[in-house]
Amino acid sequence: xxxxxxxxxxLLIDCLGVNKxxxxxxxxxxxxxxxxxxxxxxxxxxxxxxxxLKIPLAKRSGEEPPEAVAETMKKVNVIIAVTEHSLTHTKxxxxxxxxxxxxxxxxxxxxxxxxxxxITADYIHVEKITKKVTQILTEGKKVRVEKERHILEMSIExxxxxxxxxxxxxxxxxxxxxxxxxxxxxxxxxxxxxILVDGSIVGLGKLNSPILLKIEKGLLIDxxxxxxxxxLKILGDxxxxxxxxxxxxxxxxxxxxxxxxxxxxxxxxxxxxxxxxNHTFGGKVNAGVHLDAVVLNPTVYVDDKIILxxxxxxx
Numbered sequence: 001x002x003x004x005x006x007x008x009x010x011l012l013i014d015c016l017g018v019n020k021x022x023x024x025x026x027x028x029x030x031x032x033x034x035x036x037x038x039x040x041x042x043x044x045x046x047x048x049x050x051x052x053l054k055i056p057l058a059k060r061s062g063e064e065p066p067e068a069v070a071e072t073m074k075k076v077n078v079i080i081a082v083t084e085h086s087l088t089h090t091k092x093x094x095x096x097x098x099x100x101x102x103x104x105x106x107x108x109x110x111x112x113x114x115x116x117x118x119i120t121a122d123y124i125h126v127e128k129i130t131k132k133v134t135q136i137l138t139e140g141k142k143v144r145v146e147k148e149r150h151i152l153e154m155s156i157e158x159x160x161x162x163x164x165x166x167x168x169x170x171x172x173x174x175x176x177x178x179x180x181x182x183x184x185x186x187x188x189x190x191x192x193x194x195i196l197v198d199g200s201i202v203g204l205g206k207l208n209s210p211i212l213l214k215i216e217k218g219l220l221i222d223x224x225x226x227x228x229x230x231x232l233k234i235l236g237d238x239x240x241x242x243x244x245x246x247x248x249x250x251x252x253x254x255x256x257x258x259x260x261x262x263x264x265x266x267x268x269x270x271x272x273x274x275x276x277x278n279h280t281f282g283g284k285v286n287a288g289v290h291l292d293a294v295v296l297n298p299t300v301y302v303d304d305k306i307i308l309x310x311x312x313x314x315x
Contacts, residue, residue: 180252
């Protein structure tokens, strides 16, 4: 246990810049309580006001935590969410950061992921790459993704890119740990085309064979491939759930394809799209669900300028 507590202490210091006497809230559930306890103990050893709250296991990512937990989140300096499903795109997380909390979400984190892969990256380097990609997205108007003759286009005009650098040192900063991605909320109703997902998908894990997604007027209308029907059931059939809510680019050179979206979507040179909520980062949809899908080695254009060529960053 001591090794994992030491790793947790290092993450609290390096990635969240904790200071003696600050309040730390660790949110966990039955699936991840062992890892949650590492961060709780690490906080105590760092002389933080360390608190541990265990919440019911959510059904899917984007589900709101209990109201009492959401209220507590508004009253602390630092939050670590060590849960099976993501709290990143929730109203509770958004309101906590608006109140000044520094938040790191770690959905699906495993003990193995604490020792290798994305978590071991040089986060100063990751931060530089992420900021550069985020600026391109913020200044861009249109995204085009190409993969094996499949093309997906969407408008990002007027939307602000979000950087998830792995370093949340200022009030109100938040993102995943491990991290390394730049993402944006496409303009609702504008995404058109098809995209071949061959990395992983939330709810299914690492894919043995690709799933082809068809999008019209910003909505997922069909999915083809092994386990496609299973995933559509997880997502749900409401218009809000089928909204293409996020476009993101991985920026972490150490991230590995594991089947866990927390790490997979950070792989340098991959892209991911997510369906459902985007109201927490500049969009208009609150679906109560947010499910990501990772594409390996795509070619990406922003305003007709290539930024990824078959998975190689060319900025």
